[in-house]
Amino acid sequence: MVDRLIEFYGTECVHCRKMDPLMERLEREERVKITRLEVWHNSQNATYMEKVDRDEKGRRFCEGVPFFYNEKTGKKICGEASYEKLKKWALGK
Numbered sequence: 001m002v003d004r005l006i007e008f009y010g011t012e013c014v015h016c017r018k019m020d021p022l023m024e025r026l027e028r029e030e031r032v033k034i035t036r037l038e039v040w041h042n043s044q045n046a047t048y049m050e051k052v053d054r055d056e057k058g059r060r061f062c063e064g065v066p067f068f069y070n071e072k073t074g075k076k077i078c079g080e081a082s083y084e085k086l087k088k089w090a091l092g093k
Helices: 013-029 044-054 083-091
Strands: 003-008 034-038 068-070 077-080
Touching: 003 013, 013 034, 013 083, 034 044, 044 068, 068 083, 077 083
Parallel strands: 003 034
Antiparallel strands: 003 068, 068 077
16 A cells, blocks of 8 residues: 555535645645545545544544545544644654
C-alpha cells in the first residue's frame, strides 16, 4: 500500500467545499499530494472509509465527511479544520 494523505468527501458536502482552498494551499506550500476519495456516490471508497474510520476498539471515529486520514501515521481529522491542523496532520506532527 502506498502511504497517502486522503480526504474522504461527499460531492454535495458544503463543509468539504470549504476545505478545498486549504488543501490546495497545503499541497502548494508543503509539496504534498492529497488523494480525494468521494464516498457518497462511490461504494468502494465508502467501504474503505468505513474500514479506516475505526478506533482500536472498532468504534467509528468520524462517521461523516470531510474525513482526513494519513495512511503513514494513522492520524485522522474529522470535519472542518484549520490550515495549521491540516499541516500537522499532513506532515505527521
